[in-house]
Amino acid sequence: MIITVPKGTYQIIQKRGIILKTGFLGSGIGVGIIDKENEIGGLCHYVLPYKEHDIEIEEEGVVLSGQSLIPIFLEELTNSGLDFNLAKIAIVGGSKYKNSPEDLNIGELNFKVVQSYIIKIPINPDNIVLRIGFNCQTYLEVDLKEKVIKINLNGEEEII
Numbered sequence: 001m002i003i004t005v006p007k008g009t010y011q012i013i014q015k016r017g018i019i020l021k022t023g024f025l026g027s028g029i030g031v032g033i034i035d036k037e038n039e040i041g042g043l044c045h046y047v048l049p050y051k052e053h054d055i056e057i058e059e060e061g062v063v064l065s066g067q068s069l070i071p072i073f074l075e076e077l078t079n080s081g082l083d084f085n086l087a088k089i090a091i092v093g094g095s096k097y098k099n100s101p102e103d104l105n106i107g108e109l110n111f112k113v114v115q116s117y118i119i120k121i122p123i124n125p126d127n128i129v130l131r132i133g134f135n136c137q138t139y140l141e142v143d144l145k146e147k148v149i150k151i152n153l154n155g156e157e158e159i160i
Contacts, residue, residue: 001016001017001018002018002020002021003018003020003021004021004022005043005045006045007023007045007046007047007063008046008048008054008055008062008063008064008069009045009063009064010042010043010044010045010069010072010073010076011042011043012040012041012042012073012077012080013040013041013042013142013144014038014039014040014080015039015144016144017144017145018144018145019141019142019144020032020041020042020043020142021043021140021142022043022045022139022140022141023045023139024137024138024139025045025093025138025139025140026093026095026107026138027047027093027095027096027097027105027106027110028045028046028093028107028110029044029045029046029091029092029093029094029107029110029111029113030043030044030045030091030092030093030138030139031043031044031045031070031089031090031091031092031114031118031140032089032090032092032140032141032142032149033077033082033087033088033089033142034088034142034144034147034148034149035083035084035086035087036086036088036147037083038081038082038086039144039147040077040080040081040144041142041143041144042076042077042142043140043141044069044070044073046064046065046069046070046110047063047110048066048106048110049065049066049067049106049109049110049112049113050065050066050109050113051065051067054068065113066110066114067113070113070114070117071117074117074121084122084123085122085123085124087127088127088129088149088160089118089123089127089128089129090128090130090131090140090151090160091111091114091115091118091128091129091130091131091132092131092132092138092139092140092151093107093111093132093138093140094108094111094132094133095107095133095136095138096108096133096135097135107132107133108133111132111133129151129160131151131153131158134153136154137152137153137154137155138151138153138154139151140152148160
């Protein structure tokens with residue numbers, strides 16, 4: 001089963017052969033986490049950095065910013081039994097567009113938001129993979145069936 005995680009939301013899975021994936025990230029950020037030993041994985045996908053950008057959409061519910069979403073995501077992973085000392089984390093996206101003025105670089109702001117929370121958790125820095133600021137199509141996938149995280153940069157797949 002494949003679940004596409006909508007922008008402004010997250011999904012956590014346990015002990016099931018499910019694949020979580022993002023759509024095209026663009027300047028948004030995807031945070032994929034997998035603890036192979038405890039068979040827990042999660043994927044968070046957001047587009048806007050700060051709480052004042054949280055919006056409510058009638059059909060889709062609430063679309064949260066990174067500042068609102070990341071702490072909830074990390075807390076729920078902890079509550080589900082994920083061991084951050086064993087986990088692999090991929091932070092992907094934050095694309096920078098060639099012709100975009102520096103003051104419109106939302107990708108960099110999005111990365112700073114997730115970075116401010118990730119540095120607070122007890123994780124081995126060697127277990128964090130960053131693929132930020134690439135000017136190409138970027139996707140992220142957490143595959144609990146194969147127990148891997150897949151990063152796709154412009155059609156080139158990297159497995160961690």
